Amino acid sequence: MADKQIRVRFAPSPTGGLHLGGVRTALFNYLFARKHGGKFVLRIEDTDQGRYVQGAEEYILNCLSWCGISPDEGPHKPSEFGPYRQSERKARYLSYAKKLVQMGYAYYAFDTPEELDLMREKFKSLTNPSPQYNVITRAQMKNSLTLTEDEVTKNIDNRVPYVIRIKIPAAQNIVLNDMIRGEVIFNSDEVDDKVLLKADGMPTYHLAVVVDDYEMEISHAFRGEEWLPSAPVHILLWEYLGWKTHMPQWAHFPLILKPDGKGKLSKRDGDRLGFPVYAMDWTDPKSGEITKGFKEMGFLPEAFINLLALLGWNDGSSQEIFEIAELAEKFSIERIHKGGAKFDFEKAKWFNGEWIKRSSTIDLLPLVKKVLETNEINSSDEKIVALIPLVKDRCQLLNDFYTQLAYFFQDPHEIDINAIKAKWDDSKTTFLKEWIEELKTMLEWTPLKLEDSFKQAIASKQLKAGELQLPLRIMLVGGKFGPPVFDIASLIGKDSTIRRIEHSLTLLN
RNA sequence: GGCCCGUUGGUCAAUCGGUUAAGACGCCUCCCUUUCACGGAGGAAUGAGGGGUUCGACUCCCCUACGGGCUACCA
Numbered sequence: 001m002a003d004k005q006i007r008v009r010f011a012p013s014p015t016g017g018l019h020l021g022g023v024r025t026a027l028f029n030y031l032f033a034r035k036h037g038g039k040f041v042l043r044i045e046d047t048d049q050g051r052y053v054q055g056a057e058e059y060i061l062n063c064l065s066w067c068g069i070s071p072d073e074g075p076h077k078p079s080e081f082g083p084y085r086q087s088e089r090k091a092r093y094l095s096y097a098k099k100l101v102q103m104g105y106a107y108y109a110f111d112t113p114e115e116l117d118l119m120r121e122k123f124k125s126l127t128n129p130s131p132q133y134n135v136i137t138r139a140q141m142k143n144s145l146t147l148t149e150d151e152v153t154k155n156i157d158n159r160v161p162y163v164i165r166i167k168i169p170a171a172q173n174i175v176l177n178d179m180i181r182g183e184v185i186f187n188s189d190e191v192d193d194k195v196l197l198k199a200d201g202m203p204t205y206h207l208a209v210v211v212d213d214y215e216m217e218i219s220h221a222f223r224g225e226e227w228l229p230s231a232p233v234h235i236l237l238w239e240y241l242g243w244k245t246h247m248p249q250w251a252h253f254p255l256i257l258k259p260d261g262k263g264k265l266s267k268r269d270g271d272r273l274g275f276p277v278y279a280m281d282w283t284d285p286k287s288g289e290i291t292k293g294f295k296e297m298g299f300l301p302e303a304f305i306n307l308l309a310l311l312g313w314n315d316g317s318s319q320e321i322f323e324i325a326e327l328a329e330k331f332s333i334e335r336i337h338k339g340g341a342k343f344d345f346e347k348a349k350w351f352n353g354e355w356i357k358r359s360s361t362i363d364l365l366p367l368v369k370k371v372l373e374t375n376e377i378n379s380s381d382e383k384i385v386a387l388i389p390l391v392k393d394r395c396q397l398l399n400d401f402y403t404q405l406a407y408f409f410q411d412p413h414e415i416d417i418n419a420i421k422a423k424w425d426d427s428k429t430t431f432l433k434e435w436i437e438e439l440k441t442m443l444e445w446t447p448l449k450l451e452d453s454f455k456q457a458i459a460s461k462q463l464k465a466g467e468l469q470l471p472l473r474i475m476l477v478g479g480k481f482g483p484p485v486f487d488i489a490s491l492i493g494k495d496s497t498i499r500r501i502e503h504s505l506t507l508l509n
Numbered sequence: 510g511g512c513c514c515g516u517u518g519g520u521c522a523a524u525c526g527g528u529u530a531a532g533a534c535g536c537c538u539c540c541c542u543u544u545c546a547c548g549g550a551g552g553a554a555u556g557a558g559g560g561g562u563u564c565g566a567c568u569c570c571c572c573u574a575c576g577g578g579c580u581a582c583c584a
Binding site: 011012013015045047048050051109113116125126127128129130132161163165181184185186187190191192194195197198199200202204205209224225226227228229230231252254255257259262263264307310311312314316317318319320337338339340341342343344346347348349350351353357391392393394395404464465466467468469470473474477479480481482483484485 | 510511512513514515516519520521522523524531532533534535542543544545546547548576577578579580581582583584
């Protein structure tokens with residue numbers, strides 16, 4: 001294994017939006033490949049024609065590309081290991097399935113869905129609510145183990161629909177060596193005769209994953225923990241196909257769980273709790289329904305990757321902010337947790353805030369510009385460049401730049417006038433009216449001059465700066481937030497400053 | 510129900526037999542700041558329970574409890 005090329009794969013099925021757990025699996029694969037100088041391949045598991053969704057494959061590629069973890073090989077970048085869509089590899093699965101039947105490791109089964117239901121109903125008991133198709137039950141079903149050879153060939157000739165099932169041996173220990181969990185032992189009596197080849201001629205995941213991992217020379221196979229129970233089927237298949245010595249090293253990643261209750265995180269939880277679950281916006285081609293993604297929610301890909309990497313993995317130090325190259329350097333499968341992690345959106349936002357703070361103005365410029373544009377604010381680059389340093393410490397999501405910047409471009413839509421009213425009186429109105437007159441004659445419109453002017457005027461009226469500076473801010477920006485007030489006044493200009501004060505004054509009457 | 514995986518503060522988590530059980534998010538207090546953030550200093554908060562093994566267990570073993578996954582001609 002040491003001298004073998006490291007090859008890993010991410011194998012999503014194109015059924016919809018790309019879940020953050022999927023991105024993390026892709027990321028861990030990518031990091032492992034980078035760390036060991038291997039190849040990261042994308043394989044599309046589109047064997048379920050009923051669940052296939054138009055556009056999902058391209059969308060997945062876009063997500064990975066946005067995250068900066070584009071695969072080295074895949075349908076978009078073929079090499080000698082292709083094709084990379086399982087639907088395009090159909091013929092191979094059939095021939096391997098037949099080979100397994102010939103060798104006695106699999107068999108034809110002609111049971112209809114109704115007959116399967118019937119069987120499950122018949123064998124159902126309190127102690128066994130979901131009977132399997134296994135050593136016991138297969139003897140009573142319609143398959144090439146119970147039928148005569150003639151009957152079987154007749155069925156096939158008559159195009160009676162059939163599936164091919166693996167024939168799980170009785171009373172055998174199947175050992176999985178998992179890089180994260182160590183040795184996991186399964187008893188073959190507990191695993192059922194999984195369908196390998198479906199009636200439509202397509203393989204199930206079980207067959208496809210081992211055929212493809214073998215043919216694509218995958219050295220390490222990583223996937224979510226939900227696959228652990230079917231691992232014995234895959235191990236048996238590697239053995240039966242005579243490829244045991246080529247079997248990849250397995251690792252089953254812990255699941256990403258719902259923040260509140262129980263269970264793995266789903267798209268629904270995001271909708272319910274108000275945070276994204278998909279990497280990017282996903283539009284369902286049938287319903288047209290849009291599901292929000294991290295990208296559109298205002299996440300930086302660097303932050304997204306960073307927070308995902310730390311969900312179930314750490315380098316053993318207390319460092320939390322990593323860029324992708326550093327992750328690739330420090331990553332190791334052995335340091336991945338065994339237990340699932342609840343997703344915490346607050347912490348996710350913190351990561352993003354850290355990355356915004358770390359990003360340069362120039363890197364932020366196009367992103368901020370876009371946020372402003374989607375809110376119908378068009379501005380020169382120069383102005384945005386001047387503004388970004390003023391507010392970026394106040395933004396956790398890119399979209400926060402809109403709230404933090406809008407009042408530089410337009411008068412505030414809403415003014416928290418009640419916050420002013422509470423401690424207002426005529427003397428303050430008078431003061432501002434007089435100060436406006438002074439502003440009108442002001443030649444140098446700089447923060448410093450403005451502050452001087454304001455403070456001197458205040459002093460001469462025997463008022464306190466604190467009592468008027470906050471109201472002034474609210475008049476200019478609409479609320480209690482934003483950079484130093486005289487910076488704002490200076491940047492929005494004389495006319496806007498005076499207009500906004502006057503407007504608030506009329507509201508106060 | 511069965512099988513499998515897991516279990517350190519509310520959350521993410523360090524520890525790989527000997528520590529006052531790190532750090533981070535969130536929360537609270539204070540400082541900085543006549544706003545909000547950022548930053549700084551503090552604070553509350555953790556080994557599921559019970560048995561072993563050991564001079565010594567968060568760490569190793571067993572049982573229980575709890576959580577999760579799987580149990581499709583879906584992946």
